[in-house]
Amino acid sequence: MREVASHYSQILLQLGRASPALEAFKDAFKGAKLSRGSVVNLCCSKGGCLSVSVDGRAAKPILSAPLCSALFDVYLGKDPVVPEAKAAFGAALAAVLGK
DSSP: OHHHHHHHHHHHHHTTOOSHHHHHHHHTTTTOOOOTTOOEEEEEETTTEEEEEETTEEOOOEEOHHHHHHHHHHHHSSSOSSHHHHHHHHHHHHHHTTO
């Protein structure tokens, strides 16, 4: 998680943004006991509102289009933190679109 948070921070700094959104994102995971099988849902809606839930526990929404963009870049960009996740996302999207 620290590696991912560090990557988000770098992206936000590159965008010239302060990082209160990143701090709010980190806060969404406070008290959560992440382990194998934990379910983390991230949803970026139109307008850049990020919803985070960990094992069904919803955190306060975060309004930050740059953070939403950073999430997509971290997982689906040129250098994803989990290349297998990017491949799985692509395969799932292709299946949904019937390609």
